[in-house]
Amino acid sequence: MAADRQRRRSPRVTIGDIAAQAGVSLPTVSRVLNGRAGVSDETRAAVQRLLDEHGYERRGTAARHRVGLIDFVLRDLDPIWAMPLIQGAETEAMRAGASIVLTSTHGRSAGNRRWIQHLATRRTDAVVIVVSELSAGAAEELSRLHTPVVLVDPVGSAPGHMPTxxxxxxxxxxxxxxxxxRLGHRRIGIITGPAGVRCSEDRLAGYRDAHLRHGIPLDPELQTYGDFMPASGLASTRRMLAMNRPPTAIFAGTDQTASGVYAAARERGLRVPEDLSVVGFDDVILSEWLQPPLTTVRQPLEQMARAAIRAAVQIAYEGHGPSGRLELPTSLTLRSSTTAPARAAA
Incomplete structure (x- = not known):
């Protein structure tokens, strides 16, 4: 009998288990847990009976509900960009005695119904989502699961209650x-990331700020959205270099985009930086491999991941944590891909 009571009160039971036994959906179990409307009296009584039988308590109400897993969700698993983020996340999770579960959205929105149901069944202590958009209703569903969510460079506007x-x-x-x-360039192209992604739009805004500050007119033809990958750098640079007045410099939204800029310049027999100056963004290992090595803006990817995991840990394990937006500083790493434009030097 004692063994039976022990089994029934196991903290490993999830609301997915309860939903399956009751023959209802996860949101229905969540409504019962949170005392929300929209559930019939008969269903509510059946679900509550199962919750009582299993001794289920809401996530976060007792230390024994900690499972030591934090979901880390990335837009893609590109090794050049993703590796510093994964390293930072894993290092910080280990400090907290947790492990990360790695997921890629493959460019799609994060938090579809199947993923949330799997999350409810498997259980996780927190979720960190990097450069992805939450699917419609995902924020509410995760909230019902009492799962803290921290966003890194979210697409669009983030829900106000989620740390960023x-x-x-x-x-x-x-x-x-x-x-x-300052080097003398006046025709500067920009190839930023996808439209609507906060980091893409912010980099473009900074480009525009600098032009306005120097009194340099902005040319819409020199401002292009891409996807942060080499192919968009190649295609956009081909188009710009075919203009009647091509740019003498290009600011690429990522170092990988910059590698595509290099390729397009080579196609036309142009030299970097003598004929075309290039600046990237991220300062990942690729920037040192390019020839010539790339001048780039250093984005502290590893530190960003660590800060996000640290915030998630504080909320999940301590019941409190940071809110709002945490912005880490960037800096310029000077290498060999920029110089004065040829006619200015002459």
């Missing part, structure tokens, strides 16, 4: 463009 970690992208964009303007 980002880099000073606007300042970085301004820094990169100021550097080129």
């Amino acid at each position: 970690v980002t880099a000073a992208n606007r300042a970085g964009g301004r820094m990169a463009t100021e550097h080129l303007l």
Whole structure:
């Protein structure tokens, strides 16, 4: 009998288990747990009976509900960009005695119904989502599961109650463009990331800030959205270099985009930086491998991931943590891909 009571009060039972036994959906169990309307008296009584039988308590109400897992959700698993983030997340999670569960959205929105149901069944202490958009209703569903969520460079506007970690992208964009303007460039192209992604828009805003500060007119033809990958750098640079008045410099939204800029310049027989100056963004290992090595804005990717995991840990394990937006500083790393434009030097 004692063994039976022990089994029934096991903290490993999840609301997914309760939902399956009751033959209802996860949101229905969540409504019962939170005393919300929208559940019939008969269903509410059946679900509550199962909750009582299993001794279920809401996540976060007792230390024994900690499972030591934090979900870390990335837009993609590109090794150059993702590796510093994964390293930072894993290091910080280990300090808290937890492990990370790695998921890629493959460019899609994070938090579809199947993923949330799997999360409820498997259980996790917190979720950190990097450069992705939450699916419609995902924030509410995660809230019902009492799962803390921290966002890193979210797409669009983040829900007000979710902590956000980002880099000073606007300042970085301004820094990169100021550097080129001081060298004498007046036709500067920009290839930023996807439209609507906060970091993409901020880098573009910094580019525009620098032009306005120096009194340089903005040319819409020199401002392009991409996808942060080499192919968009290649295609956008081909188009710009075919203009009647091509740019003498290009600010690429990432170092990988900059590698595509290099490829397009080579196609036309142009030299970097003698014929075309290039500045990137991120300062990942690729920037040192390019020839010539790339001048770039350093984004503290590893520190951003660590800060996000640290915030998630504080909320999940201590019941409190930071709120609002945490912005980490960027800096310019000077290498060999920029110089004065040829005619200015002459």
